[in-house]
């Protein structure tokens with residue numbers, strides 16, 4: 001093998017390395033880019049039940065009297081927040097286009113003040129974009145004093161263009177603590193064991 | 199898996215017929231002695247041997263973990279270990295087998311054989327090669343040590359779904375992440391090295407379409423590694439940040455999404471399963487023609503099928519996630535895309551069978567394993583097709599049926615191909631043929647053991663037995679009894695494999711340069727057996743075999 005052959009080889013190897021490194025960096029960045037892309041994708045398509053968490057205005061469209069849709073409410077406690085969340089009714093029947101108000105109560109069962117937030121989800125995913133929330137406690141974080149009870153409304157409509165095959169829409173709310181704003185959990189938890197289990 | 203490296207080369211030996219006439223004697227100083235020699239070696243053959251020995255040791259450690267699992271599942275009820283430890287065993291078994299046994303074994307074979315098969319004197323980046331090997335003992339020493347840490351080792355399954363692996367994970371998880379990062383860097387460096395070697399170091403006259411299929415499949419595997427290992431690194435980095443720095447990539451409370459974890463993981467994970475099988479295709483494509491005494495049927499279609507599989511493997515990750523609540527359109531897309539992969543895979547199986555057709559077949563140990571590979575891997579492919587049917591997968595998902603599927607493609611698939619490769623190349627590594635009697639015992643006990651272990655899992659899975667549980671309902675008792683017996687049979691017969699290798703290093707029937715006859719005629723068979731430490735210092739002129 002001559003000197004020049006070896007140099008050509010070396011140059012080839014170097015080129016391969018740089019291209020590989022570029023591909024590696026690109027793919028690593030791609031993995032992180034997928035996080036916002038995924039979010040945008042889910043929001044645009046409504047997959048995932050990821051709903052818009054900003055208020056929308058009431059649209060005065062004609063109520064579709066011919067159609068009845070069942071809307072169910074599920075409330076859940078995520079871990080780490082000693083609150084209880086209840087809804088006045090588990091289920092309502094309504095027409096597309098109609099505006100409905102439902103009340104939810106939050107009670108802090110611990111001995112300290114804490115911040116929480118209810119994260120919404122919609123099922124089936126195809127209904128997500130047709131749920132129009134005018135006012136929702138899920139738009140913002142809540143603060144509850146020790147033992148405080150708070151009643152908050154959800155005002156919403158189902159749009160008339162709700163896909164015809166959807167007869168039941170389920171709205172799920174999961175309670176989570178707001179990082180950094182709650183008091184250290186130990187005090188709350190230690191004082192109120194039963195509350196946490198609820 | 200040759201524990202001993204070919205005899206120390208003297209100048210006379212390296213001036214054998216193959217590299218006669220080379221003018222320069224660089225880097226032939228006597229290598230350092232003892233442990234330093236192994237720590238510092240940059241020789242592709244020595245590094246290849248180290249990879250293979252490492253992989254064999256890890257194969258036994260991972261195997262012991264599997265036997266702990268099978269021991270507990272031998273009978274219903276909790277007998278031997280508590281559920282927490284059981285979960286650590288299933289997790290560690292999977293992690294070790296995938297990342298420390300199968301992947302390093304293929305890298306070891308690549309190190310040994312790729313330079314020999316393309317007529318290169320060594321890998322393109324020999325020092326990097328040494329570094330990528332030595333990262334592995336560090337990575338897996340660390341991973342194994344998590345078992346002794348407070349709270350135990352990883353217990354969330356080899357797929358480490360968040361938030362199980364973040365919010366609810368044991369404190370040792372940070373070390374798990376670190377060890378996976380190190381192992382990932384090792385794979386990436388190995389892949390760069392292999393690509394650089396194949397693209398730049400081929401013997402004059404060897405075109406891409408002249409390369410042996412083992413080289414081709416490894417080239418494509420390396421591209422897969424470069425594409426997906428950074429994604430794995432990204433996912434575990436996100437986990438690390440969720441655990442230690444309060445981010446919420448996968449935490450719904452903070453606006454993250456656990457389903458995102460699964461998308462990212464399987465975007466890596468599905469190509470990863472092909473990383474573990476493509477080099478196996480290459481090995482089998484070398485062995486079948488050698489012992490059927492015919493040219494491989496459809497060389498070009500093999501290359502294109504491999505490339506097609508690799509490209510499609512980026513579009514099917516969703517088949518692991520049919521039950522997460524994916525929209526119908528997504529389910530259909532992933533279902534059809536997955537089934538499409540069966541087409542190039544079918545082309546390969548067809549070509550192997552066509553090569554066998556009217557061949558003059560003999561059943562030496564490598565051929566036994568290669569034939570078992572073709573049959574049993576195909577069974578795994580069929581159960582994969584069943585799983586690919588989205589509505590059917592709603593029933594099968596997370597049952598033992600999935601366990602049966604991936605063990606058929608990985609054990610009598612990838613692992614048998616590795617063993618076939620070891621038997622095939624042992625004469626080149628050691629200069630001796632492996633002991634046929636012992637190898638046959640090893641083969642038959644392994645085949646029986648594998649099928650006893652994994653075939654009943656199809657039935658227990660279809661009957662509804664969930665995977666990853668330490669105890670089960672009584673109706674599954676018989677299937678589990680058979681599976682456990684088979685597992686112990688398979689596990690202990692691997693000791694025969696070690697025996698064959700040790701005996702073969704020590705002595706045995708002498709092998710000539712072209713050890714398996716005229717149809718095993720890739721370049722590695724043109725150097726003496728055992729292959730001297732330095733080969734092809736002067737590039738050989740590549741002669742295209744008359745087809």
Ligand code: HEM
Nearest residue numbers: 471474475517518540579582583585586595596600604607
């Ligand atoms: C025709 C080819 C194949 C098809 C159609 C196929 C299909 C599938 C499907 C649909 C699943 C998901 C099952 C579930 O979780 O419900 C699966 C799981 C799996 N497959 Fe395959 N597969 C094929 C080949 C392979 C190969 C070649 C390998 C590896 C060498 C492999 C390794 C795996 C593994 C490891 C899992 C389980 C991952 C886990 O959840 O732990 N498959 N396969």
Ligand SMILES: [Cu+2]
Nearest residue numbers: 468471517518
């Ligand atoms: Cu897959």
